[in-house]
Amino acid sequence: MPPKILIIDDEPEIVMYLKTLLEDHGYLTVSAPDGVQGLRLIKQEKPDLVCIDVMMPRKTGIALYQEIKTDPQLRDIPAILISAYESAYTFKGKAFRRLVQDKSIPEPLRYFEKPIDVQAFLGFMDELFPRKTPEP
């Protein structure tokens, strides 16, 4: 079974893009348009990786990330954040701790800035799922 990736983004085009990109590279994908539905899908589908957009209606990406990382059932699922924020807003170190004070919550595995660097994104996926990634 190829790795299953859950894409959560309120922009349907972004979902379409990432879905096509990942499917072209041999991944299974599921998607949700916001954090509320996203959380439901995580529990239901148990994906191998969650790609979370930061700015979404109803529940922001940061809120969703915190919920995943504080749920014992879900906390081991790797998660990455995707946003158009500049590097100043990257979700690392002190900047991340300003957003998330709870130190038991780890920093996200990786943060990708929009528009995403496709090479870097696929390279990261290859590293995360080495044996399971067939070339297109």
Place this chain on the structure above:
Amino acid sequence: MKKDRPVAQWPRKSMFKQIPLSIAVIDRSFRIVEVNRRFEKEFGNWRGENCLRLHKRRINGGFRALASKTFKDGRTRVSQEERQDAQGEAHHYMVYLSPFKDEKGEIPYLVELSIDITDRVNLEKEYRLLFDHVPCFVSVLDDSFRVVEANELFRKTFSREGAQYCYEMYKGRDTVCPKCPAVRVFKTKKTCTSLQVGLDKEGNKTHYMVTASPFRIQGDRVDRVIEMAHNVSDIMRLQEQIKRIEQEKLDAERFAAVGQTVAGLAHGIKNILMGLEGGIYVVNSGLSRGDMELMANGWNMLQTNIKKTSTVVKEYLQFARGAEIKVDLANPAHIAAEVTDLYRDAAQRSGIELVSQIKDNLREAPLDHEGIHSCLANLVSNAIDACNMSDKKSKKITLSCLERNGTIVYEVKDNGTGMDYEVKKKLFTNFFTTKASGQGTGLGLLVTRRIIHEHGGKIGFESAYGKGSLFRIELPRKRLPKIKKEALQEAQ
């Protein structure tokens, strides 16, 4: 001396001795021939001594000259002098020198009468010290506005060569100043205060607050006025500085808003770029897979993002161009009423009750009618969206307009979705939108904030996730922009 004896019959000798003033009789060779008891008590026994020795410490003029004149013309002379008493202490005296004429009309003696005025002199000195050292400009004017007395600070600051009149000294003018407080005091006999701008000796502008009061009244008219003026130049400078700092703060806020807009624009453009790159990728992927539906999806993505580009660019241009607001007198309440009317139907269609609470006693204010209108429209439209995103059954928006302590206040309150921490944090700082794709660029609140800042006001909000939001615009009247002259002329 018996009590019933007429004054004329009192022995002169006895009277001379008992008068409670120091009296000495001096002959033509300036020898003291007789003194009374008081004199003896005060200065010692000077009988037979040369009086010039006693008078050697006079303040003005030589005693010999003065006495000689009186011997010659028989006129009484008065002088002030400082003299040592019997204990060697210096005192001030008012000395009257009168001729003593014999039957032939000749003057063999002078009678010298000394009154101790030390207390008065000391008091005068103290007053002078006070007068000279009070930290304000003090001057006394006669009824032709000539400065007859002035303290040290006044002289140091305003004395000009040849200047005699207050208007010459204070302002270098040659006629009485407009709104002169002294003129009013001479006329009304009442104290009067006025803020004036003068020129000091070096020609520097000096702001002073002057209080003029009647100083001497002759009969029923004031013939001397005292003017006391405080230098308020520093206060005026401070006030100007505060004004300038406020303006600079306003400008800085404006620049910051523009900076954030640029950062926000980058954020918006990055999203669009990702959409465009995604569209191209999906079209290519559809082509290589031979999947027509995927290709169509990719094409749609391209179209959507090109449309978005045009919207963002247009709104941004509007934002950039609208840097100058057009201020005119407008009634704040009318603008609120217009916006309520504009959105009532749209709100109703979405099942939202739009209520207006507008005070109708508001005065007109210098506002950019169109700008404030678009701010309120933006807030109401956002509130409608927030209500639409909420699952509540009874949805309500209240637009209120009132005035509180000289500040015009607009409030837009909704019971929609409310905002969580991240949304609140980013609210005014970026091209931030929680609205679905294509429904908002995230510029609305930025434009609103810019317009409010241009009006010297501020916009803030309170919000609770799941409960609703309240946006409040505050426009202090004293910080509102001035109406430009052209606009005023146009209005007239």
